[in-house]
Structure formats: structure tokens, C-alpha cells
Amino acid sequence: MDMNKNITASYFILSENAYNEINRILEELALKTRADLIIFSDSNGYPITSQGNFPDLDTSVMASLAANNFSATAEMASLLGEAENFKYLFHEGEKFNIYISNVGYNYILSVIFKKEVAIGLIRIMANKAGEAIHELLNREQQEEQTSTELMDSEFSSLLDKELDKLLKI
Amino acid sequence: MTMFINWGSREINLKIVYYGPGLSGKTTNLQFIYNHLNPELRSQLVTLNTKEERTLYFDFMQMELGEIKGHTPRVSLYTVPGQVYYAFSRKIILRGVDGIVFVADSQKSRMVDNLDSLLDLENNLSEMGQSLKRIPWVIQYNKRDLPRIAPVEVLQSKLNFYGVPYFESIANRGMGVLSTLKSIIKMVLSDIHTLV
Numbered sequence: 001m002d003m004n005k006n007i008t009a010s011y012f013i014l015s016e017n018a019y020n021e022i023n024r025i026l027e028e029l030a031l032k033t034r035a036d037l038i039i040f041s042d043s044n045g046y047p048i049t050s051q052g053n054f055p056d057l058d059t060s061v062m063a064s065l066a067a068n069n070f071s072a073t074a075e076m077a078s079l080l081g082e083a084e085n086f087k088y089l090f091h092e093g094e095k096f097n098i099y100i101s102n103v104g105y106n107y108i109l110s111v112i113f114k115k116e117v118a119i120g121l122i123r124i125m126a127n128k129a130g131e132a133i134h135e136l137l138n139r140e141q142q143e144e145q146t147s148t149e150l151m152d153s154e155f156s157s158l159l160d161k162e163l164d165k166l167l168k169i
Numbered sequence: 170m171t172m173f174i175n176w177g178s179r180e181i182n183l184k185i186v187y188y189g190p191g192l193s194g195k196t197t198n199l200q201f202i203y204n205h206l207n208p209e210l211r212s213q214l215v216t217l218n219t220k221e222e223r224t225l226y227f228d229f230m231q232m233e234l235g236e237i238k239g240h241t242p243r244v245s246l247y248t249v250p251g252q253v254y255y256a257f258s259r260k261i262i263l264r265g266v267d268g269i270v271f272v273a274d275s276q277k278s279r280m281v282d283n284l285d286s287l288l289d290l291e292n293n294l295s296e297m298g299q300s301l302k303r304i305p306w307v308i309q310y311n312k313r314d315l316p317r318i319a320p321v322e323v324l325q326s327k328l329n330f331y332g333v334p335y336f337e338s339i340a341n342r343g344m345g346v347l348s349t350l351k352s353i354i355k356m357v358l359s360d361i362h363t364l365v
Contacts, residue, residue, distance in 0.1 A: 012173050019177020044265030045229075045245065046173050046182040060212045060231040064245065068227065071261040155238060159358055162235045162242075166210065167347040 018140045019049065022133055026051040029129040033122055035113040036096070039063050040133065043070065043106050054112060066100050066110045088126075090119065099123065103130040104137065172267050172357075174240075181242045183357050184265055185350075188290050189272035190282035191223070191251030194311040194340040198272060199228050199246055201343045202350060206232055224250040227262050234354075244354060251286065260293050268357040269306040270349055272340075273328055275318040283328055301331060305356035308335040309349045314342075 026038050030051045037052040037059075045064035074085040088101035092115075099111045099122050109130050111122055173182045187195040196216065203214040210233045217226035228248040233241055249259040271290065273283045291301050310324050321337060329335055334352050338345025 014173065014175050014177060016177045019175060023177075042173055042182075042265070044173075044184055046184075046243075048173070048175060049178065058212050060243075060245075061215050061229070064229045064231070065215065068261060071264065072226075072258075075257050075261070156355075156359060158237045159234075159242075159355065162237055163351050163354060166206070166232070166234055167351050 012141070014048065015140060018136055021136055023049055023051065025129050025132050025136075029111070029125055033111070033113060033125050034117055035111045035122070037112040039066070039110045039112075040103070041067055041108050041110070043067055043102075043108055048107075052112075062110065063108075066098075067108055070100060070102065070108055088123070097122075099126055101126055101130055104134045107133070107137070109133070179236075179240045181240050181358075182245065183242060183267045183354065184245045184247065185268045185270065185353055185357070186262055186266045187246065187248040187270045187272055188259075188263075188286065189251060190274060190279060190286040191253075193251060193272045193274040193279070193283075193286075194309075194338075195248040195251065195272045196224055196228050197340040198270070198309070198338075198346050198349070199230060199248055201340060201346045202232070202246065203230055205343070205347065210234075223252070224248055225255070226250065226258050242354075242358065246350075253285075256289070259289070260296070263290075263293050263297065266299075267305070267360075268353045269304060270353050271306060271308045271328075272311050273308060273324060275310045275312045275324065275337075276315055277317050277319045280319060280327060283324075287328060305353065305360050307333055307349060307353050307356070309338050309340075309345060310335060311338045311340050311345075313337045313344075314339045 022040060026040060026049065030038055035052060037050060037054040037057065039047055039050040039059055039062060041047045041063035045067035047059045047063035050059050069089060073089060077085050085102060088099060091098040095115060097113055097115060097119065101109050103109050109126055111126050113122055187198055189195055199214060203211065212231040214228065214230045216224065216228045219225045231243055231245045233243050247262050249262045271287060294300055294304065308329055310321060312318065325335065336345045336349045338349065340346055
């Protein structure tokens, strides 16, 4: 197959330092807002990390639904002639609320909190956290990264083994 | 930006999308995979359906492979709604895709639908600056147990113009489902291997 090698921008490596820093920012956000669960994901729905605890909630499913929910509203925004997507989504439930906001163009912050917590506080704190993460990721993207350590020739054979184990016919 | 390698949590994240005309068996593929996997290694299967149980927005599940050199590949599987009028949903789901399984309906009467769907896929990819020429993808010729199906050679000559790997399947019995999935995951991961 004709595999064009020019699509080098098709992966992004998040360093361990940046990952830890994002966790620290989310931890602070959770502390200040008393949110139950905060999920930081990419706009494709991959849950990068989360803070807090919500029993029996599958964060990968939640992150996927939040990301696609956000993308759907982007289409609504474009139908209205908006130049950019809406900045946040807010869903109000009987016991819990969800506040979903964008972090730059590629990431999403979802905050799940009890009804008693003021939405104003969540908005301000989530936006502040979002900005801090955005700056951090911008710096991160500019740094040259390499993952040759991971993707050596041994990788393929180990992958084959794992796939055979998981998808045994 | 597509594939996300999380050095902190030691995860490599891949997004695979099942594409194809309405009722070709995309959801059936996911259901089989879901039932086959150890519950500890997969998420819930989320289906956003219409009242008639057709896919409205997407189906989604995530699965985890065992550790490879200290990293865990997590694979997100999505299906798109096949019907023509859900064009926007398909575009949204395709964002950030790393690999595609095109599920074709083998019945002779569906040949035009297969072609239309493939064309729609190529159009959507090109809007994202991607193309079927470059992205890893495979074809699955589904419903091989039905009468009045087109021979594989005919399907190949009409649909597989880039000569990508193909699989014959009967998705509702699981035949061909896992080999298709294995093949696309390998292609995607060997693609990043080439890139780095």
C-alpha cells in the first residue's frame, strides 16, 4: 500500500512532566470547587487523565460522549454563522450538573458537580484551569519529542502476541 | 493531531472507525467484539440509536491491550450511522481517526450503496486533509452467507482500488470480525512505528 510518510504531525506525545502538571491543576480545581469528578480529554474523546471519584462511572465512555457532544454543538454554532464553537456546554440534572468547556481547539475539560455548588464558581475556576493547561500544552508542543525508545523492532512482535492473546478466535 | 501518546499514564491511544452503508453490519461487528472480550479489558458499549434501533449518532467502546514495552495501547472503536442523511454525524466521528474498517454489504443489490459510502468517506477525509491513499484502512466484505451476493473478485475490482487488506465476514456469527480488527490495529501501530 502506498503509505505516504509525510503525515508526521499525526501523533502527539504528552510528557510525564506535563501529565503530572495537568494532574496538579485538576487536583487544585477539584479542591476549590468540591467537584465530584473532573475529566481532561482530547477532542476525539480520549480521557487523558481525571481527578475525583464517581462510583461506577466509566470515564472513557463519559469522555467520548462529552467530546462528541461538544463536536455536535460546533455544527450548531456553524449553522448560526458563529466563527468559533460555543465556549462551553452546561447540563443540569436533578442531583448533578455537568460543565464541559474547550481547552484550546484540541482538548476538553468536563466537570461533574453536585447541584449545591454554584455554577459561577465552576465557570471561573474551570476556565482558569483550562487556560493554565492550554499554556502548558502549547509549550509542550514546541519541544522536540521522540519515542524511538518505545517503537523499536521488538514492538511489532510483542504487539502481535498481545493481539493474538486478546482476540483469540 | 490524531494519535495521542500519554507518557505520563503510559498509554497509546488509537481511534478506529467502522464506516460503510446503512445496515452493512458495522454495529454487529462492535457487538461481537464487545461480547468476545474480557469485561475487565473493555468499556461499556454505548449505542446512540433512533427509536427504530438504527444508529443515530455512533456506537462506541474502548478496549485495552496488554502492556507492550511498558505502554498500554487503548483502542477506541466507533461506528458511524450509514444512512445518507446523517452526513454531519459521520464527519464528526471521523475527526482524529487513525484507521478505518470499511464494512461493505456483499449483496449485489447494495453495490451502488457501497460505492456511494466509499466516495462519501473519501470526501470527508479530504476535508480533513486526509485520504484513503494514505490512511490505514481495510475492507470487510460482510454477509457472505446470504444468497445473491457478488463474488469477492467483483467486489475487489469495484471497491478495493488501493489494494488494501480485505476480509470476508459473517458478522452476526462473528466470522471474520476479529481478524479484521487485528489487521487494522496492526496497520495503525506499524504506521506510527514508521513515523517515529
